[in-house]
Amino acid sequence: MFDLQNIRKQFPILSQKINGKDLVYLDNAATSQKPVPVLDSWQKYYTETNANVHRGIHTLSQIATEEMELSRQKVQKFINAKNHFEVIFTKGTTEGLNLIAYSLTNWIKAGDEIIISHLEHHSNIVPWQMLCERTGAKLKVIPMDENGTLQLDYLDDNLSEKTKIVSVNQVSNALGIVNPIEQIIAKTRANSNAFIVIDGAQSVPHQKIDVQKMDCDFFVFSGHKMYAPMGTGILYGKEEVLKKIQPFHGGGEMIATCTFEKTTYADLPFKFEAGTPNVGGNIALGAAIDFMENIGQQNIQNHENALLDYAQKKLLEIDGLKIYGEKAVRTGVVSFNLEGVGISSDVGMILDKLGIAVRTGHHCTQPIMNFFNIAGTVRASFAVYNTFEEIDILADGVRKAQRMLS
Structure with a gap:
């Protein structure tokens, strides 16, 4: 069985607080956290x-x-x-x-x-x-x-x-x-x-x-x-x-x-x-x-794809939010910007104050950013230990950032 809570218990770093908030780690495309067996x-x-x-x-x-x-x-x-x-x-x-x-x-x-x-x-x-x-x-x-x-x-x-x-x-x-x-x-x-x-x-x-x-x-x-x-x-x-x-x-x-x-x-x-x-x-x-x-690679894939679908749905409920590659076949990543917010790092810093770790900037892909005529994006990326509740927290954090920066 796919037991998400048991999986999360194997990652000690996830139990800590960042700026007084429970850590929501959504920077897995940069690096994943490490489980106890590793x-x-x-x-x-x-x-x-x-x-x-x-x-x-x-x-x-x-x-x-x-x-x-x-x-x-x-x-x-x-x-x-x-x-x-x-x-x-x-x-x-x-x-x-x-x-x-x-x-x-x-x-x-x-x-x-x-x-x-x-x-x-x-x-x-x-x-x-x-x-x-x-x-x-x-x-x-x-x-x-x-x-x-x-x-x-x-x-x-x-x-x-x-x-x-x-x-x-x-x-x-x-x-x-x-x-x-x-x-x-x-x-x-x-x-x-x-x-x-x-x-x-x-x-x-x-x-x-x-x-x-x-x-x-x-x-x-x-x-x-x-x-x-x-x-x-x-x-x-x-x-x-x-x-x-x-x-x-x-x-x-x-x-x-x-x-x-x-x-x-x-x-x-x-x-x-x-x-x-x-x-x-x-x-x-x-x-x-x-x-x-031991978890099963198909179980990992299914869970992460469900997270991506849910994240896209929740984020697109936010007025003025654009997801890049929205209509393409994707996995593991949602990359977005807020209309009227010029610097993705400003969004990232506010999310960090809420305990949410995302990546901002050009992601070592400047030709992609040049194509879209942007300096960078906010990137949330998922791993097997992420939860739907964490995506709700992300969406609420993005709304707060939008209010503060607009």
Whole structure:
């Protein structure tokens, strides 16, 4: 059964008060809170097992290695990767995208084309711009309409043998829009030999992922948005692709042999995991996956979609409130502004005084804000522990902010 009150009890931070009010945490698209099983896993590593992995024959090192590799296998199952060595531990989505962009440098030349979308986070824009600057390639952008829906006819006209990379997010962090990546991938496969990169930072917390069914070449996401510690993340890559490309970081762990004359690289996944990893965080990422699967990913999705529907209904009852992407398929996020209130941060500060945590500003998506000719939005984003009562509190807080700022 889906027991919301029992779920909430597993998040100690939710019991505190902010400015004398019960905390209403609605900034989950930035980072989620952490449940007791994840916190316990992290603490247990540092109090009972702390040792480096893959490098020691002593007991603690062996235990740490086994636990981190077990976490890798949990991730493999969680996203349905074919092999555990296709799962690379990273610091998060941003590092994963930069790793791919750097590692593909030798595959890109002047005149080649890289396609992204208008709905991307800066972390799925800037690395590709940097790659274009290094190589002379051209960056192209799938446009969107007033609803935030991507105009996929653009792909019909622009995919060609020049297209070397197509990189899009599965869910927009700024608007919560669910992109039709199945269509994007199908069009890309039919009209080019491009590498396909999917940013799953905002989709993994909210829906089931199957990278084999998706047929992407790379899939990246962060742990801290799905109840795991900050500084954790995953890069999935198809085995045949990972074997072709060059590593991003050089150093310990990622070598097979090293002399002053030449270095050869280790087998997957270690080829891309130079240096001491975030062992405790990576183990706790596995605990976060256990937490989500114990609840049931479909239960999480159903609850969060119900929260979104309810939030949209309640907020649209407020005169002068505009929701961006209102008519698009969305998950996890409602992004809005109040007519006559010029600065979203003013609304956010008033809500904070009421104990309500939301995100304001451009959400690292300035091209989206420029499209709508706004500086930013107020973004409320949901997780499994949020309640309908919290949405009522949010709506009342927005009304109060409107009265104070109008």
